[in-house]
Amino acid sequence: MPGVESPTKHAESKPKTIRDHLWWIVISPCTWAIHFLACYITVAIWYEKLAETHDLKTLWTLISLYSVPAILVIVLVAGMSYQNFRRGDPPIPYDFDDPDERTHFLGFTAFLLSLLSLIATLYTVLVFVMVGGH
């Protein structure tokens, strides 16, 4: 049959890295989720149990402890994914519709999801920044 590849093994797309795995794209959103939950649970316990006896600074320190690593992880994943997808063609208009483009596609999606997670995480942090002075 014309145009049919070897059925068991498709032509390997390059580069082949850890970003070949589906779960790579959910690392950033998961980081957002963990950070989000950590902030929420901390605040919930804070106001029920600790608010009267502790200074607000303790709360801010805790939130920073969650936020700095979370943002670093997301930025790191974003950076690695960006490098990965830039090796492909520019994603317009029918991005990555070639079988060999699978890795670039995963990189691109992971990059976009990292950007979204970064924005959502910054939104969460912003609440503390804005409430901070009051």
Next chain:
Amino acid sequence: MDERAERLLKAWETPKGWRYWSAVNNSEVGLWYTLAAFAFFLFGGVLALIMRIQLAIPDNDWLTPEQYNQVFTMHGSVMMFLFAVPILEAISIMLLPEMLGARDLPFPRLSAYGFWCFLIGGVFVCGSLFFGVGPRGGWFMYPPMTTQYQTDVGPDIWLLGLSFIEIASIAAAVELIVGTLKCRPPGMRLNLIPLYAWYILVVAVMILFAFPPLIAGDLLMELERALDWPFFDAERGGDPMLWQHLFWIFGHPEVYIVFLPSIALVAMIVPTFARTPIAGYGWIVLAAVGTGFLSFGLWVHHMFTTGLPGISIGIFSAASEAVAIPTGVQIFCFIATLLIGRVRRNVALMFVLAGLATFIIGGLTGVMIAIAPFDYQVHDTYFIVGHLHYVLVGGTIFPIVAGFYYYYPFVTGKQLSERLGTIAFWVMLIGFNVAFFPMHISGLIGMPRRVYTYPGGMGFELPNLISSIGAFTLGIGFLILLYDVFRPKGKQPLVKRNLWNAGTLEWSGQVPDQPWGIRSIPIVTTRYPLWEQENFLKDVDEGNFYLPDAEEGLRETMVTSTVDAEPMQCLRVPGPTFLTLFAAMFTGAVFIFSTFHWYWAAGVSCVLSFATILIWLWTGTAIIPEKDTKDVGLDLTLPTYVSGPAAVGWWAMFITMLGDMTAFVSLVFGYFFYWTVHEDFPPTQFDGRIVMGPGMVWPLCSVALAILAWLSVLLSRRWNRTGTNVATVNATIDQKSKRRDTWRASIRFYFGIAIAILLGLASAWALFWGPYSNGVDPTQHVYCASVSVLVLWTILHLLVGVVMLVYTAARRVCGLMDAVHDADIVNVTLYWHFLALTATITGTVIALFPEVA
């Protein structure tokens, strides 16, 4: 038709006569599912019209408050639980295998079981309304209203009936996740999947994490109602807020669970009528996955007025704004596709556009009410009713109607009328806006929701009257659609193949369609194979691809790898059976009898349902094939039996247990939630009595025993395997000694299993004995109740784990499992991984947390 095709057709033949109802094939089950869900939709619609008659004029006494409460409760519950979620499962079961070029989903009987559960549960819940005993606590069933003030059977019907349906949804989720990840055609890598499948994957995963918290909440509420365990009774330390948290952790993702599959239909329809591939495929995947995640961070925005700390509200408000980003991205992609394409006018596309416009309006009011101060003003007013209907009708109903027009020829081979469709379109669009836009205004001037009438002279009359007129107009639109769908089309000619000239695989079917799904399973190298791959249809039809034949007369499909879709297995899928129907009937009976406290009948049904499911598993799963490998065509030979992470059964167990863990974590969350809201938790004294805990020794013993049992299961799995190694190594030695060695290996396996069973039972006993011997009374205080529910949950899981072990031993005794064909024990071990975790968390939390607290 050649011989090969005839054999294939024979294997996939739909049963005839009364046996038709034993069919499990996705095209039949999907069709029944769709029709049933649509019937419930019409029922919910009639309830809506009844409400609009009642509210058309002020001081109306056509309905009593009692009746009105039942009607609005059932309207919400039916639309969400019996229409919106099931229709997505229905459409996906019908379409997904065809889009993926698969013969069927991996567990057809599970789909059939889910459908029958849904039908029985749905009829039961809706039927209650005709006896005047329907639930009347709103679709969210807030306690203490539903625990202390509504002591009739209504809330039980809601809780048990809908829990049953939630289980069906989880079954569908398992099916759809495994289907999308493992049943794609060779070559369909992650970047080539139809967008519909991406959305469904995301939605199915969401179901898995969203529904279990509600099931946990249902369990707590039913325990309070039936056994007086005070989870939501503030006088005994309970807190109604826990229900709100659990309900909305489900309820908000639910909105997206309903919305995303409809948008997925849009993603299939738009490229076809724009006659161009979708623009921004990667961006849409971002939108689907991103929305799926963020939607779990929004639940508290339904609880802004419950008095939570300002910062908590801020966090959820921020997340509610953030979710607008991915939601907007996909809409821009659709608009871009329409702009770069050469658009053809069609009723389906008109409904898509109406859906997008309506959804955007609802989305904008959503951005408004995500801001807490604005929400305080309009909370529980008709503004919210307006907002949610714009979102749900725009985001869900209109795209589904578009899907009806688009996929009707795919199902029946006939086309719906474009002329009637255009009329229905305008009537619905105008009716909808006339009905729901005035609700924003009546809400802003202060009309509360869920009131059975309102006094004249407050400015509510006009908007309400207009809304009622609009609602009936919308109803007429649906009647036109209904007529068009069901009018006899005998004389109408069949449509041509791939009528809309679409590019995706589901349109490769012949007209009229054959039950085999696809003639041969193709190799896919593009996103739109019908547009972009040369001679594609010809090769499919001539059986030039994989599995063009059914030499053994069995139903077969192909399993491929998750990321790159490389062929891995030739999967035999089971054929028609009535077992699934019986299993659903008995399971349904358990829930229905429990509602009326007929515990004997419920017990008998429970045994029957258990037995039926066992027969189903015993006769239909992990069957040892007559040959180890099979030539599937194109010089490719694939194994017919695999176990472990390569097998679909393993994935199903893994996914089910993720859902199970989520429900368990929700219960643990409850325990800690009570700790946060109480000054001293556990309390030392309550109500003049000492509050007893489970103690430390017995729960920790139970943890140790459970871990030992788990280790024993691990060893048994290993010993089961060494059985063959011994046999293979000794292949050259005489038969007698070979048999002896195999026998020795078997003895070790049975020994391991027996020890695991004993340890598992001992662990359950220890977990029970701790609280029991200390005299823990679950009705005394919420602390005792939350310990007891964790204990109850874990003991039940341990007992199920023990039954599974007995099952594997019996399988091996009967020669249905051996050292190579070990899927049963491998899957049971996977269950035990989760079980060991559950038992450890339960034991350590109830034993040690009181010390820390």
